Amino acid sequence: MELIFFVLGGVALISGGLVVFQRHPLRSALWLIVNFFAVAGIYLLAHAEFIAAIQIIVYAGAIMVLFLFVIMLLNLRQPEEELRFLHLGQKVGGIILAGFTVLLLIYTITRVALPPGKALPPGLGNTESIAKLLFTDYLLPFEVTSVLLLVAIVGAVVLAKTRLK
Amino acid sequence: MVVPVSYYLALSVALFALGVIGVLIRRNVLVIMMCIEMMLNAVNLAFIGFADYFKAVDGQMFVFFVMIVAAAEVAVGLALIVAIFRNRGTMYVDELNILKW
Numbered sequence: 001m002e003l004i005f006f007v008l009g010g011v012a013l014i015s016g017g018l019v020v021f022q023r024h025p026l027r028s029a030l031w032l033i034v035n036f037f038a039v040a041g042i043y044l045l046a047h048a049e050f051i052a053a054i055q056i057i058v059y060a061g062a063i064m065v066l067f068l069f070v071i072m073l074l075n076l077r078q079p080e081e082e083l084r085f086l087h088l089g090q091k092v093g094g095i096i097l098a099g100f101t102v103l104l105l106i107y108t109i110t111r112v113a114l115p116p117g118k119a120l121p122p123g124l125g126n127t128e129s130i131a132k133l134l135f136t137d138y139l140l141p142f143e144v145t146s147v148l149l150l151v152a153i154v155g156a157v158v159l160a161k162t163r164l165k
Numbered sequence: 166m167v168v169p170v171s172y173y174l175a176l177s178v179a180l181f182a183l184g185v186i187g188v189l190i191r192r193n194v195l196v197i198m199m200c201i202e203m204m205l206n207a208v209n210l211a212f213i214g215f216a217d218y219f220k221a222v223d224g225q226m227f228v229f230f231v232m233i234v235a236a237a238e239v240a241v242g243l244a245l246i247v248a249i250f251r252n253r254g255t256m257y258v259d260e261l262n263i264l265k266w
Contacts, residue, residue, distance in 0.1 A: 001167065002168055002172075005168045009172070012176065013176070013179055013183070016179075016180055016183040016184075016203055017183060019183075019187065019196070020183055020186055020187035020190070020200065022196075025193050025196050025199075028195075028196050028199055029195075029199060032199050032202065032203065035180075035203065035206070036206065039180075039206055039209075039210060042173075042176070042210065043210075043213050045168060046213045046214060046217035047217055048213050048216065048217070048225050048228075050225070051213060051225050054229065055209075055232070058232050058236055059202070059206070059235075062236065063202065063235065063236060063239045066240070066243055067195065067198075067199065067239070067243070070195065070243045070246065070247060071195060073247065074246075074256070090189070090190075091190055093189070094185075094186060094189030094190045095189075095190070097185070098182050098186040098189060099182075101181070101182060101185050102181075102182045105178045105181065106178060109171075109174050109178070114170065114218070126222075126225075129222045130225055130226065130229070133222055133226055134226065134229070138226050138230075141230060145233050148233070148234070148237055149233065149236070149237055151237075152236075152237035152238075152240045152241050153240070155240075155241045156240045156241055156244040157244075159241065159244035159245055159248050160244045160247060162248075
Protein backbone atom coordinates (compact mmCIF):
# COMPACT_ATOMS: atom_id res chain seq x y z
CA MET A 1 0.00 0.00 0.00
CA GLU A 2 2.70 2.43 1.02
CA LEU A 3 4.85 1.39 -1.91
CA ILE A 4 2.03 2.24 -4.32
CA PHE A 5 1.60 5.55 -2.56
CA PHE A 6 5.30 6.36 -2.92
CA VAL A 7 5.32 5.43 -6.60
CA LEU A 8 2.21 7.48 -7.35
CA GLY A 9 3.43 10.37 -5.22
CA GLY A 10 6.77 10.34 -7.00
CA VAL A 11 5.05 10.39 -10.38
CA ALA A 12 2.87 13.27 -9.19
CA LEU A 13 5.83 15.28 -7.93
CA ILE A 14 8.01 14.70 -10.99
CA SER A 15 5.23 15.50 -13.43
CA GLY A 16 4.33 18.56 -11.32
CA GLY A 17 7.89 19.78 -11.54
CA LEU A 18 7.88 19.22 -15.28
CA VAL A 19 4.67 21.29 -15.53
CA VAL A 20 6.51 24.21 -13.98
CA PHE A 21 9.77 23.85 -15.85
CA GLN A 22 8.69 22.97 -19.40
CA ARG A 23 9.29 25.50 -22.12
CA HIS A 24 6.17 25.03 -24.14
CA PRO A 25 2.72 25.30 -22.49
CA LEU A 26 1.56 22.32 -24.55
CA ARG A 27 4.07 20.06 -22.82
CA SER A 28 3.13 21.57 -19.46
CA ALA A 29 -0.48 20.65 -20.15
CA LEU A 30 0.41 17.08 -21.10
CA TRP A 31 2.50 16.62 -17.94
CA LEU A 32 -0.34 18.07 -15.91
CA ILE A 33 -2.57 15.27 -17.23
CA VAL A 34 -0.01 12.74 -15.95
CA ASN A 35 -0.08 14.56 -12.62
CA PHE A 36 -3.88 14.35 -12.45
CA PHE A 37 -3.84 10.63 -13.17
CA ALA A 38 -1.27 10.00 -10.43
CA VAL A 39 -3.35 12.00 -7.95
CA ALA A 40 -6.44 10.04 -9.02
CA GLY A 41 -4.55 6.85 -8.21
CA ILE A 42 -3.82 8.21 -4.75
CA TYR A 43 -7.53 8.98 -4.32
CA LEU A 44 -8.22 5.32 -5.10
CA LEU A 45 -5.75 4.33 -2.39
CA ALA A 46 -7.61 6.59 0.05
CA HIS A 47 -10.94 4.81 -0.57
CA ALA A 48 -12.38 7.72 -2.58
CA GLU A 49 -13.39 5.87 -5.73
CA PHE A 50 -16.07 8.33 -6.81
CA ILE A 51 -13.72 11.29 -6.45
CA ALA A 52 -11.04 9.44 -8.41
CA ALA A 53 -13.46 8.85 -11.28
CA ILE A 54 -14.59 12.48 -11.16
CA GLN A 55 -10.97 13.60 -11.09
CA ILE A 56 -10.23 11.75 -14.31
CA ILE A 57 -13.46 12.74 -16.04
CA VAL A 58 -13.59 16.41 -15.05
CA TYR A 59 -9.93 17.34 -14.63
CA ALA A 60 -8.03 15.10 -17.03
CA GLY A 61 -10.98 14.96 -19.41
CA ALA A 62 -12.81 18.25 -19.54
CA ILE A 63 -10.49 20.87 -18.08
CA MET A 64 -7.30 19.71 -19.75
CA VAL A 65 -9.03 19.32 -23.10
CA LEU A 66 -10.16 22.93 -22.68
CA PHE A 67 -6.55 23.94 -21.96
CA LEU A 68 -5.20 22.06 -24.96
CA PHE A 69 -7.96 23.52 -27.11
CA VAL A 70 -7.02 27.06 -26.13
CA ILE A 71 -3.32 26.38 -26.68
CA MET A 72 -4.07 25.08 -30.17
CA LEU A 73 -6.50 27.92 -30.81
CA LEU A 74 -3.99 30.61 -29.92
CA ASN A 75 -1.34 28.83 -31.98
CA LEU A 76 1.61 29.99 -29.92
CA ARG A 77 4.45 30.03 -32.36
CA GLN A 78 6.92 32.21 -30.58
CA PRO A 79 10.39 30.77 -30.51
CA GLU A 80 10.94 29.58 -27.00
CA GLU A 81 14.70 29.25 -26.97
CA GLU A 82 15.19 30.29 -23.41
CA LEU A 83 12.69 29.50 -20.70
CA ARG A 84 10.69 32.70 -20.59
CA PHE A 85 10.92 33.40 -16.91
CA LEU A 86 10.68 36.71 -15.16
CA HIS A 87 13.70 38.72 -14.13
CA LEU A 88 16.23 37.16 -11.82
CA GLY A 89 15.13 39.14 -8.78
CA GLN A 90 11.53 38.06 -9.19
CA LYS A 91 12.65 34.49 -9.79
CA VAL A 92 14.66 34.37 -6.57
CA GLY A 93 11.90 36.20 -4.71
CA GLY A 94 9.33 33.73 -6.00
CA ILE A 95 11.30 30.74 -4.81
CA ILE A 96 11.90 32.36 -1.42
CA LEU A 97 8.18 33.11 -1.09
CA ALA A 98 7.30 29.54 -2.02
CA GLY A 99 9.77 28.31 0.58
CA PHE A 100 8.13 30.48 3.23
CA THR A 101 4.73 29.08 2.22
CA VAL A 102 6.02 25.56 2.69
CA LEU A 103 7.55 26.41 6.05
CA LEU A 104 4.31 28.00 7.22
CA LEU A 105 2.28 24.98 6.11
CA ILE A 106 4.67 22.52 7.78
CA TYR A 107 4.71 24.61 10.97
CA THR A 108 0.92 24.72 11.09
CA ILE A 109 0.49 21.03 10.32
CA THR A 110 3.02 19.84 12.87
CA ARG A 111 1.54 22.02 15.61
CA VAL A 112 -1.92 20.47 15.39
CA ALA A 113 -2.36 17.26 17.36
CA LEU A 114 -4.67 14.99 15.39
CA PRO A 115 -7.27 12.97 17.26
CA PRO A 116 -7.04 9.27 16.44
CA GLY A 117 -9.14 8.08 13.55
CA LYS A 118 -12.27 6.05 14.04
CA ALA A 119 -13.04 2.63 12.69
CA LEU A 120 -14.78 2.43 9.34
CA PRO A 121 -18.54 2.15 9.80
CA PRO A 122 -19.89 -0.76 7.78
CA GLY A 123 -22.59 -0.36 5.18
CA LEU A 124 -22.73 2.19 2.42
CA GLY A 125 -20.39 2.23 -0.54
CA ASN A 126 -18.47 5.34 -1.44
CA THR A 127 -20.66 6.68 -4.24
CA GLU A 128 -23.81 5.81 -2.36
CA SER A 129 -22.80 7.66 0.79
CA ILE A 130 -21.69 10.69 -1.22
CA ALA A 131 -25.03 10.79 -3.01
CA LYS A 132 -26.86 10.51 0.29
CA LEU A 133 -24.94 13.44 1.77
CA LEU A 134 -25.20 15.47 -1.41
CA PHE A 135 -28.99 15.39 -1.45
CA THR A 136 -29.52 15.87 2.29
CA ASP A 137 -26.92 17.88 4.21
CA TYR A 138 -25.31 19.54 1.21
CA LEU A 139 -28.44 20.22 -0.82
CA LEU A 140 -28.17 24.01 -0.68
CA PRO A 141 -24.51 24.15 -1.80
CA PHE A 142 -25.39 21.70 -4.54
CA GLU A 143 -28.13 23.96 -5.85
CA VAL A 144 -25.94 27.06 -5.54
CA THR A 145 -23.35 25.19 -7.58
CA SER A 146 -25.74 24.94 -10.50
CA VAL A 147 -26.21 28.72 -10.43
CA LEU A 148 -22.44 29.14 -10.33
CA LEU A 149 -22.02 26.94 -13.38
CA LEU A 150 -24.74 28.88 -15.19
CA VAL A 151 -22.96 32.16 -14.43
CA ALA A 152 -19.69 30.67 -15.64
CA ILE A 153 -21.30 29.56 -18.91
CA VAL A 154 -22.83 32.98 -19.52
CA GLY A 155 -19.58 34.71 -18.63
CA ALA A 156 -17.52 32.51 -20.92
CA VAL A 157 -19.90 33.04 -23.85
CA VAL A 158 -20.00 36.80 -23.33
CA LEU A 159 -16.22 37.02 -23.05
CA ALA A 160 -15.67 34.87 -26.09
CA LYS A 161 -18.18 36.65 -28.30
CA THR A 162 -17.65 40.34 -27.58
CA ARG A 163 -14.66 42.07 -29.04
CA LEU A 164 -12.90 44.07 -26.38
CA LYS A 165 -12.02 47.46 -27.81
CA MET B 166 -1.02 -1.29 5.58
CA VAL B 167 -2.89 1.98 5.72
CA VAL B 168 -1.04 5.02 4.46
CA PRO B 169 -0.65 7.51 7.35
CA VAL B 170 -2.28 10.89 6.99
CA SER B 171 1.06 12.68 7.33
CA TYR B 172 2.15 11.23 3.98
CA TYR B 173 -0.88 12.74 2.30
CA LEU B 174 -0.15 16.08 3.93
CA ALA B 175 3.52 15.98 2.92
CA LEU B 176 2.65 15.24 -0.71
CA SER B 177 -0.03 17.92 -0.61
CA VAL B 178 2.41 20.53 0.71
CA ALA B 179 4.99 19.58 -1.91
CA LEU B 180 2.49 19.83 -4.77
CA PHE B 181 1.16 23.12 -3.42
CA ALA B 182 4.69 24.52 -3.23
CA LEU B 183 5.33 23.49 -6.83
CA GLY B 184 2.18 25.34 -7.82
CA VAL B 185 3.23 28.43 -5.90
CA ILE B 186 6.65 28.38 -7.54
CA GLY B 187 5.03 28.06 -10.96
CA VAL B 188 2.65 30.95 -10.37
CA LEU B 189 5.40 33.21 -9.10
CA ILE B 190 8.06 32.30 -11.66
CA ARG B 191 6.37 31.65 -15.00
CA ARG B 192 5.31 34.39 -17.35
CA ASN B 193 2.89 32.49 -19.56
CA VAL B 194 -0.69 33.00 -18.42
CA LEU B 195 -1.71 29.49 -19.46
CA VAL B 196 1.03 27.87 -17.40
CA ILE B 197 0.09 30.06 -14.44
CA MET B 198 -3.49 28.79 -14.67
CA MET B 199 -2.24 25.22 -14.88
CA CYS B 200 -0.22 25.79 -11.72
CA ILE B 201 -3.34 27.13 -10.02
CA GLU B 202 -5.08 23.89 -10.98
CA MET B 203 -2.20 21.98 -9.46
CA MET B 204 -2.56 23.90 -6.20
CA LEU B 205 -6.29 23.14 -6.12
CA ASN B 206 -5.38 19.51 -6.62
CA ALA B 207 -2.95 19.62 -3.71
CA VAL B 208 -5.67 20.97 -1.44
CA ASN B 209 -8.03 18.24 -2.67
CA LEU B 210 -5.40 15.68 -1.80
CA ALA B 211 -5.23 16.95 1.78
CA PHE B 212 -9.04 16.80 2.00
CA ILE B 213 -9.06 13.21 0.74
CA GLY B 214 -6.32 12.22 3.14
CA PHE B 215 -8.27 13.60 6.08
CA ALA B 216 -11.50 12.05 4.83
CA ASP B 217 -9.75 8.70 4.78
CA TYR B 218 -8.26 9.31 8.21
CA PHE B 219 -11.49 10.35 9.94
CA LYS B 220 -13.60 7.91 7.94
CA ALA B 221 -15.97 10.73 7.04
CA VAL B 222 -17.38 11.46 3.60
CA ASP B 223 -17.65 15.22 4.20
CA GLY B 224 -14.08 15.76 3.02
CA GLN B 225 -14.96 14.14 -0.28
CA MET B 226 -17.96 16.44 -0.58
CA PHE B 227 -15.63 19.43 -0.28
CA VAL B 228 -13.41 18.00 -3.01
CA PHE B 229 -16.50 17.61 -5.18
CA PHE B 230 -17.37 21.29 -4.77
CA VAL B 231 -13.78 22.40 -5.27
CA MET B 232 -13.78 20.55 -8.59
CA ILE B 233 -16.96 22.30 -9.68
CA VAL B 234 -15.52 25.70 -8.81
CA ALA B 235 -12.32 24.78 -10.66
CA ALA B 236 -14.29 23.87 -13.77
CA ALA B 237 -16.15 27.20 -13.68
CA GLU B 238 -12.93 29.08 -13.04
CA VAL B 239 -11.17 27.44 -15.97
CA ALA B 240 -14.05 28.18 -18.33
CA VAL B 241 -14.13 31.88 -17.47
CA GLY B 242 -10.36 32.19 -17.15
CA LEU B 243 -9.64 30.65 -20.52
CA ALA B 244 -12.28 32.84 -22.14
CA LEU B 245 -10.55 35.84 -20.57
CA ILE B 246 -7.16 34.65 -21.83
CA VAL B 247 -8.49 34.25 -25.36
CA ALA B 248 -10.07 37.71 -25.23
CA ILE B 249 -6.86 39.28 -23.91
CA PHE B 250 -4.78 37.51 -26.52
CA ARG B 251 -7.02 38.70 -29.33
CA ASN B 252 -6.89 42.22 -27.96
CA ARG B 253 -3.28 42.58 -26.91
CA GLY B 254 -1.54 39.85 -28.88
CA THR B 255 0.51 38.50 -26.02
CA MET B 256 0.36 35.76 -23.41
CA TYR B 257 3.10 36.96 -21.10
CA VAL B 258 2.13 38.62 -17.87
CA ASP B 259 5.00 41.08 -17.87
CA GLU B 260 3.91 42.42 -21.25
CA LEU B 261 0.34 42.90 -20.06
CA ASN B 262 1.15 46.18 -18.34
CA ILE B 263 -1.78 48.29 -19.50
CA LEU B 264 -2.71 48.99 -15.88
CA LYS B 265 0.83 50.15 -15.10
CA TRP B 266 0.45 53.81 -15.94
